[in-house]
Amino acid sequence: MSARVEMVIRNIVPAHSHGAYTLYLKELNGNRILPIIIGGFEAQAISMELEGMKPSRPLTHDLFTSALKEFDITVTEINIERLEEGIYFAGITCLCVNDETSKLVVLDARTSDAIALGIKFRAPIFCMESILVEAAYSDEHMDDDIELPGQQIDDLVEPKEKISVPSGYAKLSLEELEHMLDEAINDEDYAKAAKIRDELKRRN
Numbered sequence: 245m246s247a248r249v250e251m252v253i254r255n256i257v258p259a260h261s262h263g264a265y266t267l268y269l270k271e272l273n274g275n276r277i278l279p280i281i282i283g284g285f286e287a288q289a290i291s292m293e294l295e296g297m298k299p300s301r302p303l304t305h306d307l308f309t310s311a312l313k314e315f316d317i318t319v320t321e322i323n324i325e326r327l328e329e330g331i332y333f334a335g336i337t338c339l340c341v342n343d344e345t346s347k348l349v350v351l352d353a354r355t356s357d358a359i360a361l362g363i364k365f366r367a368p369i370f371c372m373e374s375i376l377v378e379a380a381y382s383d384e385h386m387d388d389d390i391e392l393p394g395q396q397i398d399d400l401v402e403p404k405e406k407i408s409v410p411s412g413y414a415k416l417s418l419e420e421l422e423h424m425l426d427e428a429i430n431d432e433d434y435a436k437a438a439k440i441r442d443e444l445k446r447r448n
Contacts, residue, residue, distance in 0.1 A: 248323070248370040251278065253294065253363070254383075256287050267356065269369065276380040278324075278371060280332055286356035293363050295441060305357070309364045316341045320348070322362035324355055324371040327379055334358040337367075413443040 251269040254277065259266045265287035269278040282290075289305045292298075302310065312319065323335045334355040340347050353361075362369060413421065425440045 247373040249274070249373055249376055251324075251369045251371050253290070253359070253369075256282075256291055267359070269371065270383060271371075271376065271380075275383045276376050277383045278376060278380045280355055282356035286354075286360050289360040290356075290363060293360070297441065305360045305364065308361060312338070319362055319365040319367045321367050322358045322369045323350075324358075324369070324375060326372065327375045332375075336361060413440060416443075418444070418447065 250272040332355040
């Protein structure tokens with residue numbers, strides 16, 4: 245049986261395909277990078293969690309997280325289990341607890357959904373060694389100019405240089421920026437909100 249390797253989220257960047265993003269996972273104790281193409285909705289959910297941003301209304305992954313917690317179900321780990329014809333298959337391991345028993349249940353899921361849900365529980369991400377051998381590459385070949393999500397939280401993202409901020413924001417006061425941030429979140433314009441959040445953090 246192939247060994248498992250723990251991974252962390254390194255960054256998320258727009259892919260060449262319209263509306264798609266590339267999620268880069270890096271092995272925790274090594275230099276290999278695993279790129280995974282994900283949809284814009286899943287990229288938004290993952291980025292918002294990493295940014296510590298809260299939507300005005302619950303998104304799908306927020307709703308599912310709340311439902312699991314309400315029934316005492318915890319996501320304990322995410323496993324990227326196999327790669328077939330360019331498609332990654334993942335499992336979400338859940339611990340289900342009731343008054344008398346507890347058991348582990350593995351849910352089949354798209355990798356993007358699994359990771360989006362897993363980071364809400366701060367669950368570790370694992371990938372099979374065989375997948376890394378087939379699809380990963382060394383971070384020595386990583387493009388240094390790739391932009392990153394603005395905030396790295398805990399151990400989930402490897403620190404790297406910050407995303408650039410439009411110069412127009414630099415001229416605004418803190419009060420104006422905070423007001424614009426609230427408006428962007430209410431309008432669900434999370435890309436704009438992330439850039440404003442970066443400028444606020446730069447001043448702190």
